[in-house]
Amino acid sequence: xxxxxxxxxxxxxxxxxxxxxxxxxxxxxxxxxxxxxxxxxxxxxxxxxxxxxxxxxxxxxxxxxxxxxxxxxxxxxxxxxxxxxxxxxxxxxxxxxxxxxxxxxxxxxxxxxxxxxxxxxxxxxxxxxxxxxxxxxxxxxxxxxxxxxxxxxxxxxxxxxxxxxxxxxxxxxxxxxxxxxxxxxxxxxxxxxxxxxxxxxx
Ligand SMILES: Nc1ncnc2c1ncn2[C@@H]1O[C@H](COP(=O)(O)OP(=O)(O)OP(=O)(O)O)[C@@H](O)[C@H]1O
Ligand SMILES: C[C@H](N)[C@H](N)CCCCCC(=O)O
Ligand SMILES: [Mg+2]
Numbered sequence: 001x002x003x004x005x006x007x008x009x010x011x012x013x014x015x016x017x018x019x020x021x022x023x024x025x026x027x028x029x030x031x032x033x034x035x036x037x038x039x040x041x042x043x044x045x046x047x048x049x050x051x052x053x054x055x056x057x058x059x060x061x062x063x064x065x066x067x068x069x070x071x072x073x074x075x076x077x078x079x080x081x082x083x084x085x086x087x088x089x090x091x092x093x094x095x096x097x098x099x100x101x102x103x104x105x106x107x108x109x110x111x112x113x114x115x116x117x118x119x120x121x122x123x124x125x126x127x128x129x130x131x132x133x134x135x136x137x138x139x140x141x142x143x144x145x146x147x148x149x150x151x152x153x154x155x156x157x158x159x160x161x162x163x164x165x166x167x168x169x170x171x172x173x174x175x176x177x178x179x180x181x182x183x184x185x186x187x188x189x190x191x192x193x194x195x196x197x198x199x200x201x202x
Pocket of ligand 1: 014040
């Protein structure tokens, strides 16, 4: 089973969580669609300490930091679901989406359609800004409507226990990890959380 990391919005912390999962499980990493720089693949590489993780090349590397459908149009590229094939590996694979789950790849398909294509289990990253309860529960509804399996939620950043409580109550999902708002995101920060995440997932 591979994991597909989605978030309630762009900048929710998917790259941080993907790196944590890779470190915790010594899993491979793949960002199928990268729009703009820096590449999340490079960020993940800079955060990992383990020697086993392989970082697989993006299927689409687009120049503009924008929604993939728009970034692709600017580059004169047509994104198709059929073009995406899982990287060949015997290792576990962590796949990172782009933005939130209903971010368009083209005029028909969404980022979250990749999770169905790859038969992934979803890990949902939620950061608890004002407005995030609504964004998180809408995301949960979109995942449930597609009957996608969700492993659980990771809460990232400023803590908000009441938001967490009500999100977990309504979604029925499990909290896999809480990541505090950190002063630095570096390999030391990662090692603080990876043991905890490993024991939750195994
Ligand atoms: N818990 C945290 N503490 C401090 N900074 C954080 C935390 N989580 C994320 N960040 C920072 O917030 C920014 C956005 O996080 P990240 O790149 O992981 O988002 P993302 O969901 O992957 O965005 P994208 O949609 O572009 O892939 C980064 O600069 C990251 O280092
Ligand atoms: C460029 C950015 N960092 C992400 N890769 C893509 C975010 C797309 C968001 C689209 C939207 O929901 O309006
Ligand atoms: Mg990212």
